[in-house]
Amino acid sequence: MTTELIALIIIIPILLVLLSILAYNFYFEFNKRHKIIKVLSKDHNEILDENKKQSIFSKEERNWLGKRLAYAGFISPFSEIVFIVVCVVFGFLSATFINFAITNPIVFIISWLLFAFFPLLVLKKIIDNRQEEFNFGLKIIIDKVTSMMKSGVGFEQALKKSVITSKSKFTKETFNVYLIEKDIIGEDKSFEKMFKLVESKELRIFYLTISIGRQSGGKFSNTLEKLRKTLHDQGEIKQEITASTKEVKVGSYMIIGLVIFIYEMMDGSMDGVLDEHFFGTSEGQIQMFFIVVWVGFGLFINNLLTKVKG
Numbered sequence: 001m002t003t004e005l006i007a008l009i010i011i012i013p014i015l016l017v018l019l020s021i022l023a024y025n026f027y028f029e030f031n032k033r034h035k036i037i038k039v040l041s042k043d044h045n046e047i048l049d050e051n052k053k054q055s056i057f058s059k060e061e062r063n064w065l066g067k068r069l070a071y072a073g074f075i076s077p078f079s080e081i082v083f084i085v086v087c088v089v090f091g092f093l094s095a096t097f098i099n100f101a102i103t104n105p106i107v108f109i110i111s112w113l114l115f116a117f118f119p120l121l122v123l124k125k126i127i128d129n130r131q132e133e134f135n136f137g138l139k140i141i142i143d144k145v146t147s148m149m150k151s152g153v154g155f156e157q158a159l160k161k162s163v164i165t166s167k168s169k170f171t172k173e174t175f176n177v178y179l180i181e182k183d184i185i186g187e188d189k190s191f192e193k194m195f196k197l198v199e200s201k202e203l204r205i206f207y208l209t210i211s212i213g214r215q216s217g218g219k220f221s222n223t224l225e226k227l228r229k230t231l232h233d234q235g236e237i238k239q240e241i242t243a244s245t246k247e248v249k250v251g252s253y254m255i256i257g258l259v260i261f262i263y264e265m266m267d268g269s270m271d272g273v274l275d276e277h278f279f280g281t282s283e284g285q286i287q288m289f290f291i292v293v294w295v296g297f298g299l300f301i302n303n304l305l306t307k308v309k310g
Contacts, residue, residue: 138200
C-alpha cells in the first residue's frame with residue numbers, strides 16, 4: 001500500500017506537468033503563427049478580414065484532432081473516431097502486456113493512460129515529416145519562380161513550371177489544388193484548401209506575399225526575392241541550432257547508459273541482489289516500472305526543450 005501511495009504521489013504531478021507543457025506548446029505555436037501573419041499584413045487588413053471569415057481554424061469546421069489528422073493526410077470524416085479507438089485499444093493492449101510482468105492495478109491504469117498517448121506522438125511525427133517535406137519543396141519552388149519572374153516570365157506560368165518539376169510528390173499535390181481550382185473558386189479559397197492539407201507558416205507567408213503583390217498592382221518578384229532570402233537564412237540558422245542541440249541529446253543518452261553500466265557493476269559485485277529485488281519481487285517490479293516511466297518522462301522533456309521549431 002505504501003508503494004502504491006508513493007506511485008500516485010509521483011505519477012500524478014508528472015502527468016499534470018506533461019499536459020501543461022503540451023497545452024503551452026500548442027498555445028505558443030498558435031500565437032506565434034498569428035503574430036507573424038499580423039506583422040506581415042499590417043497594412044492589408046482587408047485581406048485578413050476575408051481570411052478570418054473563411055479560416056480553416058473556424059470552430060464550425062473540424063476540431064483540433066480533426067485538423068491534426070488532416071495535416072497527417074487522414075481527411076476522412078471518420079478519422080477522429082478511428083484514431084480515438086486506436087489510442088484506447090493500443091493503450092489497453094500495452095497495459096495488458098505489462099500486466100503480465102507486473103500485476104498491479106495502479107501500474108495497469110497508468111500504463112493504459114501513458115500508452116494511449118503514444119499514437120499522438122506518432123501522429124505528430126507524421127505531421128512534422130510532411131511539413132518538413134513540403135517546406136523544402138516550397139523553398140525550391142520559390143527559388144524557381146523568383147528566377148523565372150526576373151527573366152520576364154509571368155507568375156502563373158512560372159509557378160506551373162516550378163510545380164511540375166518539383167521532386168516532392170506531396171508538395172506537387174498540394175499546389176495542384178491551387179493550380180486546378182483557382183479559376184473556379186478563386187485564389188483565396190484555393191489557398192484555404194491548401195492550408196487544410198499542411199501546417200506551414202511559410203505557405204501562409206507565401207500566400208500573403210502574392211496577395212499583397214496583387215493588391216499593389218505591381219511586380220512582386222523583388223518581394224519574392226526577399227522571402228527566398230529569409231527562408232534560406234532561416235534554414236541555415238535552424239541547421240546550426242539542430243547541430244548544437246544534438247550534443248545535449250547525446251549527453252542525456254550517455255548518462256542513461258552510464259547509469260545502466262553502474263547498475264550492472266553493482267549487481268555483479270552484490271551477487272545479483274539488485275536483479276533479485278527489482279525483477280524478482282512485486283515491490284521491486286513496481287519500483288522499476290516507475291523508474292523507467294521517470295526516465296522516459298525526462299527524455300521526453302529533454303526532447304521538447306531541445307526541439308527546433310520550423
